[in-house]
Amino acid sequence: MENVVLYPFNKITQGIFRFRDLTDFNVTAVVDFVLHKGCDVGELIEGAAAGIPITDNIEEAFRSANTLILNDPGTSFGNNEGVYGEFNLKELWRVLVLAAHEHNIRIISVHEILDQNTLQWLEENQITIDIDEQIPDRLVSRMVDEYAFPSPTDEMTTYLNYFELDTKIKTYNQRICKVGIFATRGCLGKFTAQMSLFRELKKAGEKVRTIITEPTASLFNQPGGDIMKFIARRPLNQYPYYINAAVRDAENDGCDFIILSGQGSLLPNENFIIAATKISYLRAFSPDLTVLIAGYDDDEQIRDSLDILRIYGNGSRSFAILIPDKYEVDFGQYEFKTPEEMERRKQEIRSRFDVDHVECVLDIGKLTSELIKHRKSISQ
CATH class of the missing domain: 3.40.50.720 (NAD(P)-binding Rossmann-like Domain)
Known part of the structure; x- marks a missing residue:
């Protein structure tokens, strides 16, 4: 190619x-x-x-x-x-x-x-x-070799098992810095933020891997994390173990960072199994730092998302909230925000929520040096 x-x-x-x-x-x-x-x-x-x-x-x-x-x-x-x-x-x-x-x-x-x-x-x-291959065979093999999966039973038992992952999943060292990127809803720029940060960390000389949940992971020579691609091969309740295996694999390869971008919204929907899956892979990934991408009129969703990250994100710090520069309003059509609108929204978020940084999605690279400082502090 x-x-x-x-x-x-x-x-x-x-x-x-x-x-x-x-x-x-x-x-x-x-x-x-x-x-x-x-x-x-x-x-x-x-x-x-x-x-x-x-x-x-x-x-x-x-x-x-x-x-x-x-x-x-x-x-x-x-x-x-x-x-x-x-x-x-x-x-x-x-x-x-x-x-x-x-x-x-x-x-x-x-x-x-x-x-x-x-x-x-x-x-x-x-x-x-x-x-295009999404789920690398080496990670599936590692997952199968290393983990004892809970036996699939009824939906409710499967649901409850998702909340007990920390008693079943293998631990790993803390040398690698895990950055989780999530959003209050879909189509706000998670992939753009993830890949921009991936690029900037590489430029800074950091060894970094990223779990890509878009269907293009292998085009970037990175492991895929698309849930739909995963369940085409394995049961859904094994997905959190796959995410954990990807982190362990990156750490064993000497990576300084691994970045995961969640799929869709972090918030629960009406399907309780899918909602539980979101919580379980958050717990399996166990981020050190989280980045939340939010819209312009969703303060309530921001509060709920920050609560989920605090409760189920292994006590990780909400490092930053990002806002998009545009919304897709129809097929291939976008509404762009003016610099004034973006600055006004950033000021609102700074005044209402306790996070270290507030930036536009396109400016996530500005956070690179702070992320490297944090990585060095946890690896000492």
């Missing part, structure tokens, strides 16, 4: 582009049949041209590519049902994939392809799509 075309131009593709310096491939083009055709990706995301076009011209996109990375499984998902139907994206996906196959371009998907009609079409056309 050397010269890569991405499809389509969505949130995950933007994340791959924004942190492309942390990958070992070059992005040469982005194919999209809906958004920003004719634009330069860099101008849209970073404000400066990067020489990487967004195009609906497949032949042009494939001119210098040897790999196509699909961030779309060929059927609608997430919040794109309306767009999928309006622009006939199911058929255009097939046109794109067939063209890549005919050009002898390797095709990788970051999502599992589960739709039977799509699978049948691929088989009929003798097209192979490699599914």
Whole structure:
């Protein structure tokens, strides 16, 4: 994998582009049949041209590519049902994939392809799509070898077991600094904060690993932590042990830091098993420092989240609260906050909540030196 075309131009593709310096491939083009055709990706995301076009011209996109990375499984998902139907994206996906196959371009998907009609079409056309590995076999093997899992019984027993992890899970040393990034709700910038901090710590000479819960972990050569990817292979109640195994693996490799970004909101939802899972992997990760990302009108959710982190986060300090610079309001459409709005919100948070730092998500790199100081203090 050397010269890569991405499809389509969505949130995950933007994340791959924004942190492309942390990958070992070059992005040469982005194919999209809906958004920003004719634009330069860099101008849209970073404000400066990067020489990487967004195009609906497949032949042009494939001119210098040897790999196509699909961030779309060929059927609608997430919040794109309306767009999928309006622009006939199911058929255009097939046109794109067939063209890549005919050009002898390797095709990788970051999502599992589960739709039977799509699978049948691929088989009929003798097209192979490699599914991006999310959950490393070495960590699964380590988890199986090291832990005695509670026997699955009824849902309530499984639920209660999640709150007794500290009596079942193996302990580890405290040389590594564990940073947990969580949010009051989804789509506030957890991945951006995680990867920005990952980049800045690497630049500072720290040995750092990050557990990526987006479906792109292996593209950054990091372990994945997507719950849905995990339960495709193992029972859900083993997920906290997998997270703990990832921390132990990083520590054994001599890492100074490991960063985990939670999925979705930290707060419970109506599914008590999923809610308990959030608590259990928080306890299994056992962060030394936590970063909470919050919105502009959710003080009550901030209080609840800080309580959860204090009670179930092994007494970890709430090191910082971050706010986003934009919200996604519709498919591919964002509402941007002005500098004045961001500064006003930061001042509100400083006055209402007892945390060390309040910054914009994009400015998490400013916290790097403080994190290194803390890491040195716990390793002594």
